[in-house]
Amino acid sequence: MPEPTDERGVREVKSAARTVDVLELLASRGDRPARLQELADALAVPRSSMYALLQTLTARGWVRTDTTGSLYGIGIRALLTGTSYLDSDPRVRAVRPYLDEASDALGETIHMGRLDGTDIAYLATRESHEYLRTISRVGRRLPAHAGALGKALLAERPAEALPEPPYTRLTPHTHTTRETLLADLTATRARGYSVDREEGVPGIVGFGFALRYDTPAQDAISCSVPVARLTPTHEERIIAVMREIRAKIESMPSSGSAGAPHWR
Template identity: 35%
Template sequence: MNSVLTALRVFEAVADSQPVGLSQLARRLDVPKSTVQRCLKTLHEAGWVRPAPGEGRWSITGRAFTIGSAVAAGDRLRDAALPELGALQSAVGETIHLAVPDGDELVLVERLDSPHQLRAFLALGTRLPLHAAATGKAYLATLPDEQINAYLRSTPTKVTAQTHTDPEQLWDEIRLARRRGYATTEQELHEGISAIAVALRDRTGAARACFSISGPSSRLTPELFEEYGSKALQTRDAIERVMQ
């Protein structure tokens, strides 16, 4: 069991710092190099990691995303969401991100790219902090108050200079998201990028996923938030009808 746990820790460390070398992994995990090397060999044979450009460096493969996508595929989520999200992307001309909850984060499982040369971009598999991403705030707004308070007590950290970390300010944003049905961010996850997001709920009322409209702040201005928020809510309603 210990060897399995160590291998999982090695895999997560590679995912967080890729491409990464053996010595760096050993220092970060406080595990002997020989142990890390055995784990990497096993993970490589199983198809989870691969050698990266640069001597002795490693990256994860697409296998993790394949498994993660299966989460979004459950209960017809992808089948229900993608046609409607595609229509939304065509209507607004900005990038659409779809993410699913995983503990105190969201994981990006689908992206529909904007046709603009200047556009928002997040790699599939990116882990999104709940307090900094619009999708994260939309998800927080669906949670019970005590769960939100527990998250805010974990001392959210700044991702950019504009990231909101004050619990009272975040609570104000959560209450606003609950009233109007969508959450917004301006340069809180990435400088120069704004986003509008809503949560998708299943028949029990639990949030199964969240999606966002993301674009350059120079183009996705606050004046568009209400219009795009309304379009996102219409898309949410259409998806949830299929999911029921």
């Protein structure tokens, strides 16, 4: 079987692809470490080859193992590399002060996220001081159809660009059909922002605003608030403040990222 190629016809390096597959699989498991045979089976790799790869990654800090050497998890080097990504991204650096401004004004949790395939990756978060429940964190991924950030960005795209169902149900309120998601995105476009009423996290309502400094928008900001704290007056305040914050972000001088590469 021929090796996979990219759009430029460049052949994939099998060893590099296998390394990335291992790291992504371990990262996807969260706090559930994996055994050697589990990884070998999941990736259809010979046990001996998987063992050699894991030993190399462990020695370099990308994978960690327990004291018995039988369980494997993602290593600290992954964290350091992820932090470097955030520090080097001009958009994230530019938006952070505005997240602080929104957090100070509203006292609620504020997020910045980026569309990554069919998911949203959280790039920055300002937690509310009013409640201690953490609903997301930097580096977390959620399906784009199931939250305010994702729906704000999906609404910027044509229907044919939407993720294909079936859609993962995170709560009883999550959209699980294309028809209901399309109707929601139509309403989002009409009002100019998305609303997530306990679709991603029970008890939490989110309001998402696409940042249109790219076309189509890749980034969005949102405000999350517990249902118990969301009065009609507070909702109006959230929408007004977040609209103002979005306008400030979108009006930033383009020179803010002058000299930075335009990443694909």
